[in-house]
Amino acid sequence: MTPNPNPKTAKRLFQYALTAKGIFIAAFIALSIGVAAELAGPFIAKNMIDDHMLGIEKPYFETTQASNAVSYQGHLYKRGDRFEANESKGQEVRILQTGRSFIFIPEAVVNPNGDRKFADGQFTIKHGDKQETYPATKLSANELYSFYKLEIPGILKLVGLYCIFLIISIFTEFGKTYWLQSSANKVIQKLRTDVYSHIQRLPVYFFDTLPAGKVVSRITNDTEAVKDLFVAVLSNFSSGFIYIIGVYIALFMLDLRLGLVCLFVVPLLIVWIILYRKFATRYNTIIRSRLSEINAIINESIQGMSIIRVFRRQKQTNEEFESLNEDYLKHQNKMLNLNAFTTHNLVNVLRSFSFAVILTYFGFGTLMGGAAVSIGVLYAFVDVLGRLFQPITGMVNQLAALDSSMVSAGRVFTLMDEEGEAVTDGEMPRYKGNVQFKDVSFAYNKDYVLKNINFEAEQGQTVALVGHTGSGKSSIINLLFRFYDPQKGQIRIDGQDVKDLPKQWIRHHMGIVLQDPYLFTGTIASNVSLGDDKITREQVDKALQDVGADRILAHLPQGFDEPVVEKGSTLSAGQRQLISFARALAFDPAILILDEATANIDTETESMIQSALEVLKKGRTTFIIAHRLSTIRNADQILVLHRGEIVERGNHDELMQHQGRYYQMYQLQVGTTTSAESETVPSVSMASPTLA
Incomplete structure (x- = not known):
């Protein structure tokens, strides 16, 4: 199952967002304020350059008002843009810079732009083949300062304003980062909860074909990759998108023509993202799939480590792992090559080309005899345009994470789209446990593994299922638990069709003891109650005592509070089985299934729990799948299955008198046991392979 990302994935991610x-809205508001505050910097710099630092080259006029005026050689001069509306202007003068010197020209200058020179009291401005000459005087440092002194308050005001915007930017950056990440964590928490909850609803047969390692990879690795989407990718793309909008607004405010020229960056970026994802999606789909397969083989190797060691399969297992790992590395390298070849190169090319366009535009404007833009505008424009490529770099660098996250999200949603079982609240009263199979036929795929099964089991009866491997014993139990439903026929409990009842309600009053019981991490007591609040500690202790576990587990330092590691690997098979029996007894089921429950128990432990079995079966409908036919001699009904059909039925004595298939199996097993005992070999070691 290798899903591909599609538009629905983005839509579902948006719904989770x-x-x-x-919190996301708060983050975007903080982001917008931060972008505006940050982009205010170039505008402040533009005003500082044009209005104050280079403002000295604007026209000055002689005045009689001392306010905002400069005294020079007995005359008062004021910059033209600082006159009041009703204030009269006198003779125009100019102060122009050439090299590191500032020159006072006591008359108006027609066009101050051009190649400037000052020599022998003459200031010359060349415009191509033409030139203009004006009488001029070089300003001393003190005289120059007298003209600049009036600009200092304005410069300090702009610096203070810049600091205010900088502080706003710092706080909004913190708010944006915190809110985006906290909202992402909240979204991923819900996604993980939903995935895990959905897994609990998936039918049991789903896990027959999907390895546990792949399921774990979906819940952990893939959801973590989706987290990267919200934390890193969303942060970069959302901030980048808003930043780019803000930058272009700033560019158009600075100069409309240059802003239009720089619009070429946007379509190039969009085309690149589309082309990049076309190749990256292909690689990432394989990468995520191989990662799942690696997790699956690691999980399988750990679970079967003893078998690998016993049969010396280390080399073959390593080769399988290395093959997967090599393929994973190969596609990771393809992604690295794709990123290295394109991401930074693309941004650098775009940046260089944009600056070349601006310089060309400004240069041609100068050569044509007029400045295309002022120095302040040019500085601000270059500054703002440089800031444009910061978010673009962030967005391009996150393209790999974006695509990987979308692939992972597609895998997660594919798992969540698997049809699950409906969960119905509440529970039904404890039923009696009268079970009826009527003309039941069932197939896992095409071929029927059960054919026309008919039998009844009344409350308190014990029904044994025997037969060779593949005869259909476990399939009957699977149908009883409603892990599957039959294609034909009906299964009734207390006369009611099980299909008319919620599966959880039916299973609530069923219990099972497996041949190899599963114990969870915790304590012996917690493995009996499974954390059910309805089962008190007194009931747990009594259940363990009734099955004789208090004698078998008496040597443990902490008794029933002894810690149990995963799968109960520190306990013997007999001890685990006793705990499993106590678990079934504590839950007090109406229907009890013993799936080869005594196959792995030694003779001494078996004799100890035989009496416990009688207690366990009392008042319950019990189904036993047995290897050892000696353990079912007291069963009320024995069903002998062969190739999915019931070929014999009756109690032990009746079947022995019939001398059919059951009689042959019993004689074969008893004969094997007798032979084994004559060779002083325990009977348990030979009984298991005989029947399955």
């Missing part, structure tokens, strides 16, 4: 929309 809406679960934390309040």
Whole structure:
């Protein structure tokens, strides 16, 4: 199952994002304020350059008002843009710079732009083949300062304003980062919860074809990759998108023509993202799939480590792992090559080309005899345009994470799209446990493994299922638990069709003891109650005592509170089985299934729990799948299955008198046991392979 990302994936991710929309909105507001505050910097710099640092080259006029005026050689001069509306202007003068010197020209200058020179009291401005000459005087440092002194308050005001915007930017950056990440964590928490909850609803047969390692990879690795989407990718793309909008607004405010020229960056970026994802999606789909397969083989190797060691399969297992790992590395390298070849190169090319366009535009404007833009505008424009490529770099660098996250999200949603079982609240009263199979036929795929099964089991009866491997014993139990439903026929409990009842309600009053019981990490007591609040500690202790576990487990330092590691590997098979028996007894089921429950128990332990079995079966309908036919001699009904059909039925004595298939199996087993005992070999070691 290798899903591909599609538009629905993005839509579903957006729906999950809406679960934390309040925090996301707060983050975007903070982001917008931060972008505006940050982009205010170039505008402040533009005003500082044009209005104050280079403002000295603007026209000055002689005045009689001392306010905002400069005294020079007994005359008062004021910059033209600082006159009041009703204030009269006198003779125009100019102060122009050439090299590191500033020159006072006591008359108006027609066009101050051009190649400037000052020599022998003459200031010359060349415009191509033409030139203009004006009488001029070089300003001393003190005289120059007297003209600049009036600009200092304005410069300090702009610096203070810049600091305010800088502080706003710092706080909004913190708010944006914190809110985006906290909202992302909230979204991923819900996604993981939903995935895990959905897994609990998936039918049992789903896990027959999907290895546990792949399921774990979906819940952990893939959801973590989706987290990267919200934390890193969304942060970079959303901030980048808003930043780019803000930059272009700033560019158009600075100069409309240059802003239009720089629009070429946007379509190039969009085309690149589309082309990049076309190749990256292909690689990432394989990468995520191989990662799942690696997790699956690691999980399988750990679970079967003893078998690998016993049969010396280390080399073959390593080769399988290395093959997967090599393929994973190969496609990771393809992604690295794709990123290295394109991401930074693309941004650098775009940046260089944009600056070349601006310089060309400005240069041609100068050569044509007029400045295309002022120095302040040019500085601000270059500054703002440089800031444009910061978010573009962030977005391009996150393309790999974006595509990987979308692939992972597609895998997660594919798992969540698997049809699950409906969960119905509440529970039904404890039923009696009268079970009826009527004309039941069932197939896992095409071929029927059960054919026309008919039998009845009344409350308190014990029904044994025997037969060779593949005869259909476990399939009957699977149908009883409703892990599967039959294609034909009916299964009734207390006269009611099981299909008319919620599966959880039916299973609530069923218990099972497996041949190899599964114990969870915790304590012996917690493995009996499984954390059910309805089962008290007194009931747990009594269940363990009734099955004789208090004698078998008496040597443990902490008794029934002894810690149990995963799968109960520190306990013997007999001890685990006793705990499993106590678990079934504590839950007090109406229907009890013993699936070869005594196959792995030694003779001494078996004799100890035989009496416990009688207690366990009392008042319950019990189904036993047995290897050892000696353990079912007291069963009320024995069903002998062969190739999915019931070929014999009756109690032990009746079947022995019939001398059919059951009689042959019993004689074969008893004969094997007798032979084994004559060779002083325990009977348990030979009984298991005989029947399955």
